[in-house]
Amino acid sequence: MNDSPRMNDKRPARQKRDPEATRRALLGAAIAEFADKGLAGSRVDEIAQRAGVNKQLVYHHFGNKEDLFRAALEQVYGEIRAREQALHLADLPAVAAMERLVGFSFDHLAEHPELVALLNDENRHEARHVKDSPQIQAMHSPLIVMIEETLTRGAREGVFRDDMDAINVYISIAGLAYFFFANNHTLSAIFDTNLDSAREVSRRRRHVIDFVLSALRPVAGATA
Amino acid sequence: MNDSPRMNDKRPARQKRDPEATRRALLGAAIAEFADKGLAGSRVDEIAQRAGVNKQLVYHHFGNKEDLFRAALEQVYGEIRAREQALHLADLPAVAAMERLVGFSFDHLAEHPELVALLNDENRHEARHVKDSPQIQAMHSPLIVMIEETLTRGAREGVFRDDMDAINVYISIAGLAYFFFANNHTLSAIFDTNLDSAREVSRRRRHVIDFVLSALRPVAGATA
Amino acid sequence: MNDSPRMNDKRPARQKRDPEATRRALLGAAIAEFADKGLAGSRVDEIAQRAGVNKQLVYHHFGNKEDLFRAALEQVYGEIRAREQALHLADLPAVAAMERLVGFSFDHLAEHPELVALLNDENRHEARHVKDSPQIQAMHSPLIVMIEETLTRGAREGVFRDDMDAINVYISIAGLAYFFFANNHTLSAIFDTNLDSAREVSRRRRHVIDFVLSALRPVAGATA
Amino acid sequence: MNDSPRMNDKRPARQKRDPEATRRALLGAAIAEFADKGLAGSRVDEIAQRAGVNKQLVYHHFGNKEDLFRAALEQVYGEIRAREQALHLADLPAVAAMERLVGFSFDHLAEHPELVALLNDENRHEARHVKDSPQIQAMHSPLIVMIEETLTRGAREGVFRDDMDAINVYISIAGLAYFFFANNHTLSAIFDTNLDSAREVSRRRRHVIDFVLSALRPVAGATA
DNA sequence: AATGAATGAGTTTTCATTCAT
DNA sequence: TATGAATGAAAACTCATTCAT
Numbered sequence: 032m033n034d035s036p037r038m039n040d041k042r043p044a045r046q047k048r049d050p051e052a053t054r055r056a057l058l059g060a061a062i063a064e065f066a067d068k069g070l071a072g073s074r075v076d077e078i079a080q081r082a083g084v085n086k087q088l089v090y091h092h093f094g095n096k097e098d099l100f101r102a103a104l105e106q107v108y109g110e111i112r113a114r115e116q117a118l119h120l121a122d123l124p125a126v127a128a129m130e131r132l133v134g135f136s137f138d139h140l141a142e143h144p145e146l147v148a149l150l151n152d153e154n155r156h157e158a159r160h161v162k163d164s165p166q167i168q169a170m171h172s173p174l175i176v177m178i179e180e181t182l183t184r185g186a187r188e189g190v191f192r193d194d195m196d197a198i199n200v201y202i203s204i205a206g207l208a209y210f211f212f213a214n215n216h217t218l219s220a221i222f223d224t225n226l227d228s229a230r231e232v233s234r235r236r237r238h239v240i241d242f243v244l245s246a247l248r249p250v251a252g253a254t255a
Numbered sequence: 256m257n258d259s260p261r262m263n264d265k266r267p268a269r270q271k272r273d274p275e276a277t278r279r280a281l282l283g284a285a286i287a288e289f290a291d292k293g294l295a296g297s298r299v300d301e302i303a304q305r306a307g308v309n310k311q312l313v314y315h316h317f318g319n320k321e322d323l324f325r326a327a328l329e330q331v332y333g334e335i336r337a338r339e340q341a342l343h344l345a346d347l348p349a350v351a352a353m354e355r356l357v358g359f360s361f362d363h364l365a366e367h368p369e370l371v372a373l374l375n376d377e378n379r380h381e382a383r384h385v386k387d388s389p390q391i392q393a394m395h396s397p398l399i400v401m402i403e404e405t406l407t408r409g410a411r412e413g414v415f416r417d418d419m420d421a422i423n424v425y426i427s428i429a430g431l432a433y434f435f436f437a438n439n440h441t442l443s444a445i446f447d448t449n450l451d452s453a454r455e456v457s458r459r460r461r462h463v464i465d466f467v468l469s470a471l472r473p474v475a476g477a478t479a
Numbered sequence: 480m481n482d483s484p485r486m487n488d489k490r491p492a493r494q495k496r497d498p499e500a501t502r503r504a505l506l507g508a509a510i511a512e513f514a515d516k517g518l519a520g521s522r523v524d525e526i527a528q529r530a531g532v533n534k535q536l537v538y539h540h541f542g543n544k545e546d547l548f549r550a551a552l553e554q555v556y557g558e559i560r561a562r563e564q565a566l567h568l569a570d571l572p573a574v575a576a577m578e579r580l581v582g583f584s585f586d587h588l589a590e591h592p593e594l595v596a597l598l599n600d601e602n603r604h605e606a607r608h609v610k611d612s613p614q615i616q617a618m619h620s621p622l623i624v625m626i627e628e629t630l631t632r633g634a635r636e637g638v639f640r641d642d643m644d645a646i647n648v649y650i651s652i653a654g655l656a657y658f659f660f661a662n663n664h665t666l667s668a669i670f671d672t673n674l675d676s677a678r679e680v681s682r683r684r685r686h687v688i689d690f691v692l693s694a695l696r697p698v699a700g701a702t703a
Numbered sequence: 704m705n706d707s708p709r710m711n712d713k714r715p716a717r718q719k720r721d722p723e724a725t726r727r728a729l730l731g732a733a734i735a736e737f738a739d740k741g742l743a744g745s746r747v748d749e750i751a752q753r754a755g756v757n758k759q760l761v762y763h764h765f766g767n768k769e770d771l772f773r774a775a776l777e778q779v780y781g782e783i784r785a786r787e788q789a790l791h792l793a794d795l796p797a798v799a800a801m802e803r804l805v806g807f808s809f810d811h812l813a814e815h816p817e818l819v820a821l822l823n824d825e826n827r828h829e830a831r832h833v834k835d836s837p838q839i840q841a842m843h844s845p846l847i848v849m850i851e852e853t854l855t856r857g858a859r860e861g862v863f864r865d866d867m868d869a870i871n872v873y874i875s876i877a878g879l880a881y882f883f884f885a886n887n888h889t890l891s892a893i894f895d896t897n898l899d900s901a902r903e904v905s906r907r908r909r910h911v912i913d914f915v916l917s918a919l920r921p922v923a924g925a926t927a
Numbered sequence: 928a929a930t931g932a933a934t935g936a937g938t939t940t941t942c943a944t945t946c947a948t
Numbered sequence: 949t950a951t952g953a954a955t956g957a958a959a960a961c962t963c964a965t966t967c968a969t
Contacts (some may be wrong), residue, residue, distance in 0.1 A: 050949065069379060071296030075943060085307070085951050087945085096943065150441055155293060158440035172445065183284040192469070199462040203431055205438075210430025210445065216382035217374055222262060222422060238423040245416070246470035274932060299960065309934055314961065316932095498953060517827060519744030523939065533955055538940065540953090598889055599823040603741060620893065640917070646894060647910040651879055653886075658878025660713035661885070664830035665822055669844065670870060686871040693864070694918035722928065747964060757930050759966085764928095769965065 054092050056082040062103045066145035070100050071153045101160040104153060105167055107146045108183040111139055112170045120177050125185030126244065132177065133243045137208040137236050147213045174201055182247075191247045203246075262284035278316050280306040286327045293376045294324050325384040328377060329391055331370045336394045337365055349409030350468065356401065357464045360431040365456060371437045398425055406471075415471045427470075433465040453475050502540050504530040510551045512591035518599045520547050542699030549608040552601060553615055555594050559587055561619045568625050574692065580625065581688045585656040589680060595661045624647055630695075639695045649692075655687045726764050727755040734775045738817035741824045742772050773832040776825060777839055779818045783811055792849050797857030798916065804849065805912045809880040819885045822901045823832060844857045846873055854919075875918075879911040 060081035064073045075096055079086040093099040118135060120128040140147060153160060160166050178197045185191030211226070212220075221224045226235070257372060282307035288297045293308070299320050303310035317323040332380060342359060344352040383390050402421045409415030435450070443450045450459070507530035511520045523544050527534035541547040566583060568576040588595060601608060609615050626645045633639030659666070659674070667674045674683070732753035736745045747768050751758040763769040790807060792800040812850060824914045825832060834838050850869045857863030883890075883898070898907070 051358065053933090053949085067379075067418045069293055069295055069376075071293055072379075076941095085949095086275055087951065088949080091949075092946070096458070148379065150438055151379070152293075154438055155291075155375070156297075158421070158444040161441055161444045168444075175446075196458075196462065199450075199459060199466075202435055202442065202459070203462070203466055205434075206430045206434030207427055208430075209438070210433045211426055214378055214429075214433070216378045217385055218426065220382040220385045220392075222399075224422075234420075235423060235426070238420065238427070242423075242427055242470045245474075247473065248475075250469075251472075251475065252384045255944095279933080298958090300958095310960095311962085312932080313936065320960070501953080517741055517743055517824075517826075519741055520827075522937095524937095534939095534942085535955065536953080542938070596827065598886055599827070600741075602886055602888045603739075603744075603823070606892040609889055609892045616892075623894075644906075644910065647907060647914075650883055650890065650907070651910070651914055654878045654880075654882030656878075657886070658881045662822055662826055662877075662881070665825045666874065668830040668833045668840075668846075672870075677868055679765055679788055682868075683871060683874070686868065686875070687712065690871075690875055690918045693860065693920070693922075694914045696917070696920065696923075698917075699920075725928085746962090748962095757928095758964095759930065760928080762965070 032074055052255050053082070053084055053088055056084060057089060057099070058102060058106055059093060061099050062106060062145050062149070065100060065103050065152065066148035068069070069148075070096075070156070075099075097160070100152075101164050104149055107143065107149055108161075108167050108170055110143070111146065112172060114139060114248050115173055115177075118173075118177065120181055125161060125181050125188050128177075128181045128192050129185065129247065130189075130240055131182065132174070133204050133240050134236065136204050137239055138210045138213045141232060141236075142163075144212065147209060151213065178204075185247065186249075189249060192249050194250075195247065200247075204239075204243055207233075207242060211239075277306075277308055277312055280308060281313060281316060281323070282326060282330055285323050286330060286369050286373070289324060289327050289376065291427070293372070294320070294380070299323075304471035317321055321384070324376075325388055325477075328373055328384050329388055331334075331367065331373055332385075332391050334367070335370065336396060338363060339397055339401075342397075342401065344405055349405055349412050350414050352401075353409065353468060353471065355465055356398070356405065356426050356459065357431075357467050360428050361460050361463055364432045364436045365460075367438060371433060372392045375437065409471065410473075413473060416473050419471065424471075428463075428467055429465060432459075435459050435463075484553050487555050498540070501532055501536055504532060505537060505540060505547070506550060506554055508595070509547050510554060510593050513548060513551050514596035517596075518545070520606070523547075529543075536543060542649065545608070547598075549612055552597055552608050553612055555591065555597055556609075556615050556618055558591070559594065560620060562587060563621055563625075566621075566625065566627055573629055573636050575634065575636050576625075576629045577639075577692060577695065578688055580622070580629065581652050581655075581691050582684070584652050585684050585687055588656045591682075592660060595657060599661065626652075633695065634697075640675065641695050648695075652687075652691055655690060656683075660689075722764070725754070725756055725760055728730065728756060729761060729764060729771070730774060730778055733771050734778060734817050734821070737772060737775050737824065738820035741820075742769075744793060747771075752819070769832070769861075772824075773836050776821055776832050777836055779815065779821055779843055780833075780839050782815070783818065786811060787845055787849075790845075790849065794855055797853055798862050799858050800853045801857065801863075801916060801919065802912055804853065805848070805876050805879075805915045806898075808876050809908050809911055812880045812884045813908075816884060819881065823885065836902075850876075857919065858921075861921060864921050866922075868917065872919075874914055879914060883907050883911075 057078065058165045061073075064078045064081060067073075070075075073096070075089050076086055078099070079089055082088075089096070089099060093102055111191060114135070118131060120132060175197050180199050182191055182193070182195055182197060182200065186193035215226050225231065281302065284302045285297075288302045288305060292298075292301075297320070299313050300310055302323070303313055313320070319325055338359070342355060347355060361370060369412060399421050402424050406415055406417070406419055406421060406424065410417035439450050449455065505526065506527045509521075512526045512529060515521075516525075520546070523537050526536055526547070527537055537544070537547060541550055562583070566579060568580060571579060623645050626648050630639055630641070630643055630645060630648065634641035663674050673679065709745060731751065732750045733745075736750045739745075740749075745768070747761050747853055748758055750771070751761055754760075761768070765774055786807070790803060792804060795803060813845060847869050850872050853862055854865070854872065855871060858865035887898050897903065
């Protein structure tokens with residue numbers, strides 16, 4: 032009687048006209064492609080293909096390649112920020128809290144290699160897209176505050192040094208995991224081992240937690 | 256008194272037909288360009304221009320863009336390996352040796368941002384060029400052995416823990432500096448500071464040395 | 480009576496967005512260019528210009544230069560096969576049938592110098608594109624069967640020898656015309672005549688028909 | 704104590720400075736390369752490499768690529784002309800003479816595929832180099848005269864028709880072999896056989912001789 | 928005579944982006 | 949919203965030829 036879709040419709044089901052799904056598919060494809068090839072090495076064509084949609088939709092939904100890159104960054108930043116919010120370190124004793132924090136930082140990178148890849152590229156571009164994104168700017172990481180609180184709490188408990196700068200501690204925690212993942216291939220090649228194996232990854236995880244907690248131990252003889 | 260060529264001219268100035276100089280100029284330009292733009296983002300044209308030579312000489316001397324990238328990697332690896340050889344840690348007490356080592360690792364990255372940039376790119380390519388380069392494979396880093404010896408010596412002296420794996424310690428030392436430099440721009444943007452300033456760099460340097468030495472302190476109550 | 484576009488205009492004239500026409504134009508231009516210059520000597524630029532379209536459309540529609548060459552081969556093979564189908568030799572007495580066949584083979588080459596040129600090039604490449612083209616492989620020439628039938632019929636009629644191999648006869652028929660056209664310029668230069676003139680072409684045509692029919696005459700004294 | 708060459712010289716013997724040998728090597732390499740790739744597809748570099756000499760020597764000895772192509776043509780024309788001179792057909796009865804002539808034409812092409820390849824290319828260029836070469840122009844083929852004499856002799860002997868034009872007979876003889884070799888690959892692909900095998904080549908040889916002699920038989924009932 | 932370096936003008940191909948439907 | 953065609957600008961790489969030694 033009318034021509035509403037799906038009457039007795041034999042055309043490919045391809046779920047036409049679901050712009051939100053298209054957007055999501057493109058964004059996922061973009062993150063994967065940018066992580067693989069970098070901004071310069073990625074191809075708009077390839078992203079569209081990965082998403083199973085027409086190339087022009089990239090422009091329709093995101094404007095251009097660079098804007099798509101920014102959207103990809105917003106996405107991966109959004110994910111880590113959301114998980115950081117869920118850590119609830121205040122519920123734990125200082126040492127356990129710090130262990131959870133370091134473990135989380137390590138695990139998130141382990142599970143999200145695309146974050147490492149995108150950040151490398153973004154830094155090559157001098158954080159241009161981050162600076163251009165009010166959305167990312169607004170996503171303040173709670174980690175600095177969490178670290179500060181945990182360090183203070185730990186110092187009060189007598190289990191941590193009290194002279195550590197939270198930002199530097201944050202950078203150290205992140206760096207201990209980041210470098211391992213970011214340079215996994217060259218390190219594996221140079222050391223002629225496979226640092227990508229589950230065994231080496233979990234070894235590294237233990238080392239990092241141990242290393243951080245060890246570094247934060249109070250200085251013997253210091254009067255806290 | 257005029258500037259006609261070859262008066263009694265000792266400058267290198269436009270020496271015609273000096274293939275070795277041409278090669279060097281190209282290699283330097285390539286390192287700079289690859290560091291700035293990455294392998295995919297770099298332009299052979301641009302590299303030739305930076306080097307002040309004809310574009311086709313890239314192909315004449317290096318084969319193609321990818322081979323040039325490999326040569327650039329060989330160069331930067333060669334430089335750090337050469338400096339590593341010169342550390343002579345065995346001459347120092349364990350703590351001082353470790354401090355020199357950590358300081359060197361930090362300083363070399365500070366002075367050679369191109370190393371960070373090239374390694375990021377190389378890892379994106381799964382260390383393909385490193386694996387293809389017998390030259391790099393042959394440049395064994397002496398650092399692992401140095402770290403092992405220093406850790407052992409420090410344990411004997413009672414100033415270091417004795418349960419630390421040298422490779423993981425190496426990765427930690429490198430990572431603490433690497434992440435700071437590799438992600439300097441995004442970190443600066445996120446924390447709304449300028450981590451590139453001399454002040455912040457030297458703060459970071461002190462933190463890293465302190466952090467490592469602190470982490471390596473012997474475990475209280477352990478019988479070394 | 481003016482030339483404003485689309486009055487009641489049935490001409491193809493610059494019809495925008497007619498991909499089929501674009502393809503046809505490119506294919507025609509490619510055949511001409513490949514015939515003139517060969518695969519190696521042809522320029523994609525030139526082909527696009529001849530077709531009056533943007534150069535990149537070659538890649539859009541055909542993939543690359545080599546695929547375009549294969550498409551050109553498919554086109555010229557398709558044309559000759561189509562004409563071969565229309566010969567209907569069975570309707571004629573053996574001698575007349577053979578005469579029509581030889582005449583057709585000669586005339587087709589006379590009218591399609593691009594076929595000679597493309598085949599020369601294709602043979603230089605060891606028939607690589609023909610082997611790669613399922614389409615060409617599927618276009619079985621009916622000529623062998625036609626020749627076989629005609630020879631058999633002629634033998635029965637007592638006008639042809641009965642000991643001739645059809646494939647070799649085919650190659651002979653084709654060769655007698657082919658060499659004349661393929662080497663027309665060098666032959667003209669060597670013999671200091673103009674074998675390209677209508678007079679010489681028609682002389683050759685008569686000779687070829689005469690030669691073939693003469694060769695096929697029954698062997699005197701043989702018992703057919 | 705001086706540095707004159709070959710004192711007690713252990714350097715590679717490479718027979719330096721034999722310009723005539725260099726020239727020959729280059730010419731042979733050029734014929735091979737031009738036969739393989741055609742004029743447009745051939746690379747001066749590749750020719751020099753095949754010859755084992757420096758690329759610049761091509762220019763030194765031959766001027767440029769095109770002149771080298773002309774020299775290659777002169778060489779292959781020279782070879783066939785020399786062999787043609789040695790046929791001595793007059794010593795044989797007409798039929799045997801014709802058989803030797805046809806056999807020779809076939810065999811020379813079989814043994815010299817580069818002749819076919821070069822002629823194809825030369826015809827694509829409208830015999831430009833042949834016309835430019837006084838040397839080739841001067842190498843008059845004795846074949847036309849030989850054919851004429853043989854035909855006349857055969858007619859007198861009553862074994863040949865007397866109405867055949869020598870040039871057309873020449874073209875037919877050459878064409879029957881030429882097409883088989885020139886199009887061997889496409890014919891093999893189309894007929895799904897291997898016409899390059901010794902068996903098929905010798906079958907073809909017999910066919911060609913048979914075909915020509917059969918065509919030349921006197922017309923029955925004609926009064927010679 | 929011989930060599931390797933150097934060059935200018937191409938040549939194929941790629942790619943982000945826009946157009947027409 | 950979605951599609952395939954079309955485009956301009958560029959990119960990697962090639963190549964005949966010349967230069968300096």
